[in-house]
Structure formats: C-alpha cells, structure tokens
Amino acid sequence: MTSGLALRKPRKPGPLISLVPMIDVMLILLVFFMVTSTYLNLDMIPALKRQEETSTSAPEAKPTETLLIRLGANGLPIVRGRSVPLEDLSGYLVARLAEAPRLQVLVLPSGGASTQALISVMDHAARAGIGRLRVIRLDAKP
16 A cells, blocks of 8 residues: 655855955955065155255256245145145245246145145145146155
C-alpha cells in the first residue's frame, strides 16, 4: 500500500557565491589606483620663496614700490595699518597704480583668513590692473 504522501529528498542548495575574493580584488585595485594616480599640487597659489632660495637666481629688475596688504582673520584687508573695506580696495589700488606704474602688491593672509577672502582680494587687485601680485607666507622657525 502506497500512500499519496511520499517523502522527497531535499534539494541541494546551489553553489554559494563568496564575497571574500571579490573584496580582496577590490582592495588590490584600490591600492593599484592609489599608487599609480597623480596627486594635485596643493601649492597651487604661488608664494614667494625664502630669501636664500631667491638669491641664487638671476637678479630681476626691482619694482619701484611695494605695497603690502595683510588679510586679517575676519577677511578684511589691512593696508598700512588701516582696515580697507573690500569694495574700496580696487579704487585704492587704481590710485596707487597711477602714482607708481611698477607697483608690486604682496598679500599676506593670516592663518585664520578664509581662502575665499584671499581670492576676493586677488580678484580686486587684478581688476585694478595690478600685474605684479604675489601671495606670501611666513614660515615658522624650528
């Protein structure tokens, strides 16, 4: 007597796809691309070199006048000890450029100044027609 209830053998599960080899391959690719990639130069904004380094190069014609613009931590430019609003900076630089056509402008940002404030000062100087503009930084002594 056979009944309608027959026991079936359970099916074997399909092959498991292990993620461990795929993770290993991804890590190897990550290391490969990190080693072969080129990195950005983080010193994209040109800064003045130290005096010792510039003394070895050929002497340049010195500009007749140099103007130092300090950039405070609050983002306001300071010229000759006086804070100048950013809107008035272009007019001030145009007037100074009319007095001294070979005017060189040095911008010294403080450590707390934002990059946007530095770029704004550089833009105002470029609009005023300043051709000799440099960003300088102070190196700490060891």
